[in-house]
Amino acid sequence: MANETGQNISDIGRNGLIQEISKSSAFRTEKVTRGIGDDAAVISTSDTEYSLITSETFVEGVEFDLTFMPFHQIGAKVISAAVSDIYAMNGTPVAVLVNLAIPNRVTVDMVQELYKGIGMACSDYECQLSGGDLTGSHNALVISVTAFGEVGKNNIVYNKGASEVDAICVTGDLGSALAGLKILLREKKHWQESDDPVMQPDLTPWDYVVKKQLVPVARKDIIGKFSELNIKPAAMIDISQGLLPDLQRLMKESEKGAYIYQSAIPIDLQTRDVANEMKEDVDKYAMFGGEDFELLFTAPQKMVDKLTDSFKDITIIGKVTDKSGITEMQSAEGDVITFEH
Amino acid sequence: MANETGQNISDIGRNGLIQEISKSSAFRTEKVTRGIGDDAAVISTSDTEYSLITSETFVEGVEFDLTFMPFHQIGAKVISAAVSDIYAMNGTPVAVLVNLAIPNRVTVDMVQELYKGIGMACSDYECQLSGGDLTGSHNALVISVTAFGEVGKNNIVYNKGASEVDAICVTGDLGSALAGLKILLREKKHWQESDDPVMQPDLTPWDYVVKKQLVPVARKDIIGKFSELNIKPAAMIDISQGLLPDLQRLMKESEKGAYIYQSAIPIDLQTRDVANEMKEDVDKYAMFGGEDFELLFTAPQKMVDKLTDSFKDITIIGKVTDKSGITEMQSAEGDVITFEH
Numbered sequence: 001m002a003n004e005t006g007q008n009i010s011d012i013g014r015n016g017l018i019q020e021i022s023k024s025s026a027f028r029t030e031k032v033t034r035g036i037g038d039d040a041a042v043i044s045t046s047d048t049e050y051s052l053i054t055s056e057t058f059v060e061g062v063e064f065d066l067t068f069m070p071f072h073q074i075g076a077k078v079i080s081a082a083v084s085d086i087y088a089m090n091g092t093p094v095a096v097l098v099n100l101a102i103p104n105r106v107t108v109d110m111v112q113e114l115y116k117g118i119g120m121a122c123s124d125y126e127c128q129l130s131g132g133d134l135t136g137s138h139n140a141l142v143i144s145v146t147a148f149g150e151v152g153k154n155n156i157v158y159n160k161g162a163s164e165v166d167a168i169c170v171t172g173d174l175g176s177a178l179a180g181l182k183i184l185l186r187e188k189k190h191w192q193e194s195d196d197p198v199m200q201p202d203l204t205p206w207d208y209v210v211k212k213q214l215v216p217v218a219r220k221d222i223i224g225k226f227s228e229l230n231i232k233p234a235a236m237i238d239i240s241q242g243l244l245p246d247l248q249r250l251m252k253e254s255e256k257g258a259y260i261y262q263s264a265i266p267i268d269l270q271t272r273d274v275a276n277e278m279k280e281d282v283d284k285y286a287m288f289g290g291e292d293f294e295l296l297f298t299a300p301q302k303m304v305d306k307l308t309d310s311f312k313d314i315t316i317i318g319k320v321t322d323k324s325g326i327t328e329m330q331s332a333e334g335d336v337i338t339f340e341h
Numbered sequence: 342m343a344n345e346t347g348q349n350i351s352d353i354g355r356n357g358l359i360q361e362i363s364k365s366s367a368f369r370t371e372k373v374t375r376g377i378g379d380d381a382a383v384i385s386t387s388d389t390e391y392s393l394i395t396s397e398t399f400v401e402g403v404e405f406d407l408t409f410m411p412f413h414q415i416g417a418k419v420i421s422a423a424v425s426d427i428y429a430m431n432g433t434p435v436a437v438l439v440n441l442a443i444p445n446r447v448t449v450d451m452v453q454e455l456y457k458g459i460g461m462a463c464s465d466y467e468c469q470l471s472g473g474d475l476t477g478s479h480n481a482l483v484i485s486v487t488a489f490g491e492v493g494k495n496n497i498v499y500n501k502g503a504s505e506v507d508a509i510c511v512t513g514d515l516g517s518a519l520a521g522l523k524i525l526l527r528e529k530k531h532w533q534e535s536d537d538p539v540m541q542p543d544l545t546p547w548d549y550v551v552k553k554q555l556v557p558v559a560r561k562d563i564i565g566k567f568s569e570l571n572i573k574p575a576a577m578i579d580i581s582q583g584l585l586p587d588l589q590r591l592m593k594e595s596e597k598g599a600y601i602y603q604s605a606i607p608i609d610l611q612t613r614d615v616a617n618e619m620k621e622d623v624d625k626y627a628m629f630g631g632e633d634f635e636l637l638f639t640a641p642q643k644m645v646d647k648l649t650d651s652f653k654d655i656t657i658i659g660k661v662t663d664k665s666g667i668t669e670m671q672s673a674e675g676d677v678i679t680f681e682h
Contacts, residue, residue, distance in 0.1 A: 109347030
């Protein structure tokens, strides 16, 4: 058995571990146009099209909590998270595979509910549930989703490719999924401390942020808009880790820097209300709150103007700079905070 | 939250659950040539080629045991298991994605060892590690592997397609992976009951079966042979659940029956020795022992003769019949046991 006194993963972090892993496998094939390091792997399967594959694992107690997440919503969410990576490459999802590791306490009804959500999400994203695997688990329910998609070779957008003429844009609003989670965790705590086991919290004032946490929607609509307007962003990523880490990844891959305006970052009023109630900084929700599944992209200003003329759900938050490795953020007061990658 | 008093999954079984799941998702796309129900999903990505995708999940304490399986061997085994499904469609693996859910006790060294095995297996099978996902886990280490492969549209082999002129063939020998597991579990028990924590069991007499359990090899060689001899089996599956369940699946998909000779089933001498030591029936190891990752296929007798002339590691175990749903097995004594699908 391996030495148990080795370095902890927390010492080198998730990115450090990915770097270690990238070194480990030497075999390369020309068919794989892009391997580790983008939203999806890119494989050349015809003269005109790339195939895209991406896979994610969701662990009970880590990515989802059965005490406040109904099975059908978990099913829909894991599909949205997986296809979001296909959209982030400007691609179209075609098929998904779903693997489950199921503990004994999970019944047939629960699995059916889960697949109801999976089926509904597959219909929404027009991709076919095409297989997967079933096994047992001693403790947590574990769900792995693989999404397969396609994109024209002329239409693919990578994390890399941002240039200094580009504006930096995001879809939707940021931090709301985290705000929803904060509310759900607070209500769970109330429920656990209460004597009334059937207490139903009133979540109406938080309907928007709770929905963003429980059933986020991948941005199929914006990919459709790009296609309709014949627009192709220079670089793109989906916001799954949080605006700052995902922006830094985009800039690192592009070997550029970013200058963003804090006051321009789109934040919903309900997200602000949650942060106020929690006595927390709403800008941190927007910068570091993950799971928004919005798209972050860069494109020349002219292209962005064309886009925002016909599509309202896009915000320009800054511009690409030549300061490779540096993200600068100008606060509302005018001072500039610098983050190094 | 869903009702916890519902039907248990054990009541309807794995196949029952897969049937329930198949009903749940209505969306279909023409691009998916074959979805749920074969070794891999089949997607039409060019005029001449299909893309194949398959995904499997391996849970610590269910599919693997860290007390007697070194990390690098686990890494190699999960890749073999995944690409085996690509070979079972007569395809060639191109890329794999590996997702890990990692508990705190797993160190960087251990993850590196795991990826060493993954990297070596990827080199052996000439496929590129192209991405994946990393997350945390409260208890078990969970590994999900997705394999992506390709096959010419004229060369694809499905579970369905067996016809009454076909012989039934298997590669290698059966039941040895289960025999290896029995030995490893016995030695684990000895070790747990012993006062000597560094006791090293002598596994030399069981080297073959232990190796079949720890580092099974997917049958890339036979797929190469099919191609070299310009032979295409009528129907094929990899033996992951066990000879009988996998043969029944092949026959069910083909709407045929099988007549097999028990005395023809290839069983290694070491596997027989293990069954003797355990006072168990070695035929049950061969019929129901999973994880052999050998290929089970049907082909016309003439084709099989051509194959066995130049490739020794293939055994004819019986023939396809018109008795759809029925597997008959003739024992060494001449009596016939019937299994209904």
